Amino acid sequence: MTTTWDRELYLPKEWAQDTARRVAARVPETVEFSTKPQLAQHMIERAITTQVPFAWLTGDAVYGNDRRLRVWLEHQDLHFELAVASNQHVWPDLTGQKNGGSAGGHGPTARLGQAVGG
Secondary structure: OOOOOOOOOOOOHHHHOOHHHHHHHOOOOOOOOOOHHHHHHHHHHHHHHOOOOOOOEEEOHHHHOOHHHHHHHHHOOOOEEEEEEOOOEEOOOOOOOEEHHHOOOEOOEEEEEEOOOO
């Protein structure tokens, strides 16, 4: 089962820097530019803090290509499966570095999974 339990406004960098456009769209001054992976991390942090029960996280290559998000998820001991581009370097196990295309997926995008903990 999949459910939506949180949301964040993604504001493209061009909009974040365009005061007239922000005013016209009534974008609050407190909203700043953040990448989609940064927004995802904030939402996951809130879920952990408020003890929202979840078993897995999934995401497309927008999230999987962000190494900082992948490393952060690993340090949180979370189960996740993210798509990664075939040119991304990953360490899916202890056998060493691989690119996304050889990490278990097919085509220009592969899946990178992390299952840790009990």
